[in-house]
Amino acid sequence: MNEINAISAVGAEDTASLITRLGGDTAAMAPSPAHGDFASILSNGLENLDAKLAHADDLARQFALDDQVPVHQVTYALEEARLSLELAMQVRQRLVESYREIMNMQL
Structure with a gap:
């Protein structure tokens, strides 16, 4: 009790x-309050995606040219870039679906 x-x-x-x-x-x-408007949030997300893709590409290139880069770092960077790209594609798909729904609404 x-x-x-x-x-x-x-x-x-x-x-x-x-x-x-x-x-x-x-x-x-x-x-935390919202950090900026919707366009800046999307822009920052795409910049982060681009940075991850570039980092993974650089690591893969370094691994192909030199054995100093461990394979697990390359694999991790490639998988992180793949998942980020997949997330961006899902967000894009949802935005397009939402836009189409709004445009098909009857007023």
């Missing part, structure tokens, strides 16, 4: 004061 009372007491406390009491940082727990 004591455990239930302790749980209900914690649930009734303010979350920020509980985090502070436990030694945590309440600023880190706050949700």
